[in-house]
Amino acid sequence: MISPELQIALGRVLPDAELSVQSVLPGRDLFLALIRDMSLQRHLDANTARLVMNNPLYWILCWASGRVLAAYILEHPEIVRDRRVLDFGCGSGVVAIAAAMAGAAEAIACDIDPLALAATTHNARINKVSVSLSDDFESVKNTVDVILAADVLYDRENLPWLQRFVDRADMVLIADSRVRNFSVSPYKKLCEKASCTIPDMDESGEFNSVSIYTASSKGDVLRGAG
Structure with missing residues (x-):
């Protein structure tokens, strides 16, 4: 319904x-x-x-980057299992929902748009999982183990968030289809996957290739998957 x-x-x-x-x-x-x-x-x-x-x-919409990051989490549940995970700029909630499905101790969906949070709540209910909600990254209290974010690099004003993520969490994964490569320490490119937005927006083919980048405050970066 x-x-x-x-x-x-x-x-x-x-x-x-x-x-x-x-x-x-x-x-x-x-x-x-x-x-x-x-x-x-x-x-x-x-x-x-x-x-x-x-x-x-x-x-x-379920954006291509969100689909790729959600799929990666479900393929590698050990990244989030029993950990407190925050999905930054959650949109439809697909990444937070995937984290919850993969066994996260808590999946926090964070977005400044109240309708995105309402959509995430509804979508979590559809998938029979529980997610927490936040409209303010800074208001999330206590430890966050993993931060996940899809499509946050399109605006250069968002680049300072990359350091804030590493300062806050042991592990960060970023998925993006707009920025093919970027050089921001300590982030490393993990892999590149083909995808598209659902429903199909007939976007340029260049946006159907999604890169995942990862960083760790502890220095141990995940290895790419095929």
């Missing part, structure tokens, strides 16, 4: 759009409430386009 709150919020910006529950990872039972069809939204009138710009609905 789709949350009426989320459907109403979507309708305020895209009146003809609908949410539906969709599978987002091949071979995995992970489902999210996402916009049904992006093709209907590719030719927006000026007023609607302005609404979208002023009310970015990041949570209505």
